[in-house]
Amino acid sequence: MKLIQGELSLKKIAIITLVIMICSTIFSPVMQAGFLDVNGVDHENAIKVLSDFGILKGYADNTFKPENSITRAEFATVIIKILGLENSNSSSGKSRFIDVVDTHWAANNINIISDLNIISGYSDGRFGPEDPITYEQAAKMLVNTLGYSVVAEEKGGYPSGYLLVANDIGIFQGTRVNFSDIATRGVIARLVYNSLRIELMEQRGFNEELDYKVTKDKTLLNDRLNIIEGTGLVTATGDTRI
Numbered sequence: 001m002k003l004i005q006g007e008l009s010l011k012k013i014a015i016i017t018l019v020i021m022i023c024s025t026i027f028s029p030v031m032q033a034g035f036l037d038v039n040g041v042d043h044e045n046a047i048k049v050l051s052d053f054g055i056l057k058g059y060a061d062n063t064f065k066p067e068n069s070i071t072r073a074e075f076a077t078v079i080i081k082i083l084g085l086e087n088s089n090s091s092s093g094k095s096r097f098i099d100v101v102d103t104h105w106a107a108n109n110i111n112i113i114s115d116l117n118i119i120s121g122y123s124d125g126r127f128g129p130e131d132p133i134t135y136e137q138a139a140k141m142l143v144n145t146l147g148y149s150v151v152a153e154e155k156g157g158y159p160s161g162y163l164l165v166a167n168d169i170g171i172f173q174g175t176r177v178n179f180s181d182i183a184t185r186g187v188i189a190r191l192v193y194n195s196l197r198i199e200l201m202e203q204r205g206f207n208e209e210l211d212y213k214v215t216k217d218k219t220l221l222n223d224r225l226n227i228i229e230g231t232g233l234v235t236a237t238g239d240t241r242i
Helices: 002-027 044-052 072-082 107-115 135-145 149-154 160-169 185-195 220-224
Strands: 199-204 211-219
Touching: 044 185, 072 107, 072 135, 072 185, 135 149, 135 160, 135 185, 149 160, 211 220
Parallel strands: none
Antiparallel strands: 199 211
């Protein structure tokens, strides 16, 4: 009888320890990125979350350099990632841009978002893959990604219409910038972070019945990245993982 009680006690201890370990995993904050230069900076949480999601990356020296600029090719790749198309090779083939060669590291990503009408490039046929992106350029790409381009065009097109829509739907929430300035990596992290939670606008109907409506509770976060936000008790089963 004593032996059985001893075995049960050990089992109870093991179960309690396991529960504590699981609860610690569930309720701990989002795993923080190990960047050496982001603690205490503006948009710190956005940088760390997007790093944990694999949307933004740092440098080889384990820094993020939030005050650095980000190129148009790099931002095109960020758009690919938030659309869940990182492993896609579904572009139409040859680039639409005279300065994006097939061997460019981001050529496929640029082709894909060009096919999706998220980018249009410059009037002279260039994309400028190594040019630093400005806030108004980033805003246009995010507005298009979220499906609000029709509204932006109705409000005046680029850049004013897109900036108005970006402000209205919350892309610039928590930031204060000069829209024509070259964007910093830290603020870009906040713009993308904000965009993940904005409800998508989608096309409904065709031809004469064509309409665009916001789809309630459908966001890039849950629709494209398959990440569900919530609070409370999480129960894992054989078919789920934490």
